[in-house]
Amino acid sequence: MLLREVEYARPSSVEEAIELLAGHEGARALAGGQTIVNVMKARAASPDVLVDLNRLEGLRSISVSGETLRIGAMATYTQIMASSEVEVSRPILAEVSAQIADVQVRNRGTIGGNICSNDPTNHLPPLLVALDGSMTVRGADGERSVSASDFFLGVYMTAVGEGELLTSVSVPAAANAADGFASVTVGRDGTCLANAAACLAGDVVRIALGCVDAVPVLLTPTSSDESSVRQAVQEADIDPPSDVHASSEYRRHLAEVCAVRAVDKASRRG
Amino acid sequence: MEPTASKAITVEVNGTVYERDVESRRLLVHFVRDDLDLTGSHVGCDTGNCGACSMIVDGQLVKTCMLLAVQADGAKIETVEGLAAGGELTNLQQSFSDHHALQCGYCTPGMLMSATALLRENPKPSPAEIRKGLQGNICRCTGYWNIIEAVTAASGQEVASNE
Numbered sequence: 001m002l003l004r005e006v007e008y009a010r011p012s013s014v015e016e017a018i019e020l021l022a023g024h025e026g027a028r029a030l031a032g033g034q035t036i037v038n039v040m041k042a043r044a045a046s047p048d049v050l051v052d053l054n055r056l057e058g059l060r061s062i063s064v065s066g067e068t069l070r071i072g073a074m075a076t077y078t079q080i081m082a083s084s085e086v087e088v089s090r091p092i093l094a095e096v097s098a099q100i101a102d103v104q105v106r107n108r109g110t111i112g113g114n115i116c117s118n119d120p121t122n123h124l125p126p127l128l129v130a131l132d133g134s135m136t137v138r139g140a141d142g143e144r145s146v147s148a149s150d151f152f153l154g155v156y157m158t159a160v161g162e163g164e165l166l167t168s169v170s171v172p173a174a175a176n177a178a179d180g181f182a183s184v185t186v187g188r189d190g191t192c193l194a195n196a197a198a199c200l201a202g203d204v205v206r207i208a209l210g211c212v213d214a215v216p217v218l219l220t221p222t223s224s225d226e227s228s229v230r231q232a233v234q235e236a237d238i239d240p241p242s243d244v245h246a247s248s249e250y251r252r253h254l255a256e257v258c259a260v261r262a263v264d265k266a267s268r269r270g
Numbered sequence: 271m272e273p274t275a276s277k278a279i280t281v282e283v284n285g286t287v288y289e290r291d292v293e294s295r296r297l298l299v300h301f302v303r304d305d306l307d308l309t310g311s312h313v314g315c316d317t318g319n320c321g322a323c324s325m326i327v328d329g330q331l332v333k334t335c336m337l338l339a340v341q342a343d344g345a346k347i348e349t350v351e352g353l354a355a356g357g358e359l360t361n362l363q364q365s366f367s368d369h370h371a372l373q374c375g376y377c378t379p380g381m382l383m384s385a386t387a388l389l390r391e392n393p394k395p396s397p398a399e400i401r402k403g404l405q406g407n408i409c410r411c412t413g414y415w416n417i418i419e420a421v422t423a424a425s426g427q428e429v430a431s432n433e
Binding site: 001002003004005006007008009010011012016020024027030033034037038041049050051052054078101102103104105107108188189 | 294330336406
């Protein structure tokens with residue numbers, strides 16, 4: 001399909017990328033392109049300028065320092081799946097990345113693109129909320145850190161402002177963390193109808209539900225018992241959207257099922 | 271570097287170097303098919319689902335309806351035309367023929383590129399690994415059985431009888 005006319009720039013440094021984003025009205029960052037290019041075909045968004053981040057190798061690095069696993073915003077799912085740093089410090093990220101779409105999409109799609117597009121059916125927003133991750137956002141005035149709970153603002157909207165760039169995502173390093181993820185999808189590894197991520201740490205239970213609201217819904221039940229988890233989902237009073245694949249009521253049911261399954265998987269891992 | 275609506279790019283496709291001016295909005299698959307006249311790769315869904323446009327770009331399997339041609343500047347690209355470059359079918363292509371792994375054939379160029387990428391990384395894939403490797407390619411004719419058999423046979427593994 002022919003896209004609407006668009007200008008293209010390929011910066012060679014993060015500073016240059018931020019200058020381009022800040023200096024041009026209607027400029028958008030182009031990460032893996034697995035969402036935005038299709039969105040542009042549908043004319044659902046029509047950026048005037050695309051700032052291609054694909055040659056910024058520094059944004060692809062994955063490293064562990066102290067208690068933190070830091071993943072560059074341009075790390076692809078394939079890279080995350082193969083990363084020994086991820087494997088030894090928070091393997092759930094690799095496990096979930098392997099469930100996203102297909103080989104081709106995993107080869108191009110990036111962690112930064114996944115969370116910055118913040119499609120409510122995406123996998124990583126609820127996962128990062130459950131893991132209590134944080135995002136590093138850089139602008140002309142410097143860098144700031146935003147917790148995952150504050151990062152997602154609405155459908156397709158995040159805390160990354162105009163002229164800013166997400167540079168990395170950090171999660172606490174914990175090789176044996178009791179993390180779990182469950183989803184019900186359209187076809188194997190397809191679009192999620194409902195998903196949930198769970199993280200159990202001592203007495204603290206964090207569950208984040210995806211697909212049921214504009215942003216991940218964080219639940220902190222007092223216990224990881226099935227009845228407490230079910231009760232927490234019911235009391236969250238969610239009102240999920242209906243579409244051709246699932247009614248609101250069915251999605252609400254699936255959210256509860258996914259939450260229970262995610263907690264179950266987490267408790268088996270921990 | 272100022273943003274531009276078009277750009278001169280250089281790509282190497284199946285060993286041949288091409289230099290062209292291309293609009294920034296042009297998708298790689300259209301550039302390869304229409305500008306370079308390599309029409310082996312197909313446009314199926316044009317939404318990133320079907321995989322008919324799959325090519326191997328700098329060693330990685332990608333769907334080229336979700337990549338701009340300008341992004342491929344400097345890249346080495348392999349398309350289905352490159353498989354039998356010497357005029358002789360690859361093992362995999364011959365196996366597709368032997369196992370009747372296509373009916374209408376529209377998905378075949380993408381299937382071949384995905385299976386080629388899979389076998390490079392994993393020369394003896396299990397049936398489950400073949401399914402996972404071809405997950406991004408949709409075939410609406412065959413029901414996939416013969417495709418999986420063809421890839422299994424091409425990897426030198428025995429094909430379980432269907433009968």
